[in-house]
Amino acid sequence: MYNIGFVLLDDDTNEQKYIDSLNSAQLHVHPINKNEVIETNENYNGIVINEYHIQNIGLICELILSLKKKTDIFIWVISKRENKMNHIVYLQLGADGIIDPETDTEESKLLMINTFNRYSRMSLNDSEQISKSEGNTELQLRPCNFSVLMNGEEISLTKLEFKTIEFLQTQKGVAVSYEEIYKNVWENDGNDKQYRVSNLIFHLRQKIEKDAAHPNYIKTVRSKGYKLTL
Known part of the structure; x- marks a missing residue:
């Protein structure tokens, strides 16, 4: 819809x-x-x-x-x-x-x-980004309705959540800082950047992780930020 x-x-x-x-x-x-x-x-x-x-x-x-x-x-x-x-x-x-x-x-x-x-x-044919991990987890980004397809299951995201995972995927396997995520998602200066990014990642994990408390896909990198490990 x-x-x-x-x-x-x-x-x-x-x-x-x-x-x-x-x-x-x-x-x-x-x-x-x-x-x-x-x-x-x-x-x-x-x-x-x-x-x-x-x-x-x-x-x-x-x-x-x-x-x-x-x-x-x-x-x-x-x-x-x-x-x-x-x-x-x-x-x-x-x-x-x-x-x-x-x-x-x-x-x-x-x-x-x-x-x-x-x-x-x-979007699917020309600009959809697909990545596969060793465990054969597949991620497809769907910009048209801000959703992701993971192993055949479509998951609806907010625009900010979608922009976050889209950016993390461009840096797949590389730790990115709170500052970098904030800059690419919000595209403006603001206060409480780390809190806003952490809160966004929390909600994103709730949607895509089987166990948000022990994430497999979006990993926390201590003193740095996060990285996508798909």
Whole structure:
């Protein structure tokens, strides 16, 4: 299942009707406030913004620019067919597509699902990283939905957890410091770096280790940090 964040720019009951029509077995659509979209985008595979009023173009442009600075998340804008100039602006800023509100929502759902599925296949075929240990443990990273496939079992991760194991895999077998992990995962300066990294590793181990108290995959390196031993 793919998670879609539906940005609410106006208080309108029709928005909920549209959200309900997009929900399906493969798409789970979550309404989110316009002020929360930047902070919560890591929870979603894609973002949908409904233009609703032509006066919202400035706000939508700001949202697209802010999202593109932080993430490669898919972005679609719902905009009426006659607003052609707006469409060009949105696409130039990085939106992945324009959805006509008059289009059957079934078409819109298929458009999103096909995009996600294609990206997932491309990730697996072209950029998926695979490593095998002597015990024949196989790890496959799935960037499309922030999950890993371990010995045939798919495990869902948060965006930060996924970025952590992705970075550790690039340094497989090499101990990396708390500072290095923090820099590559959060990409900013902050306080309590060691605590935040340790807490993230704790939750990651809970998901991928058979016994998190005695980890086989993510090893602690005393006075240094961690290393991946797959």
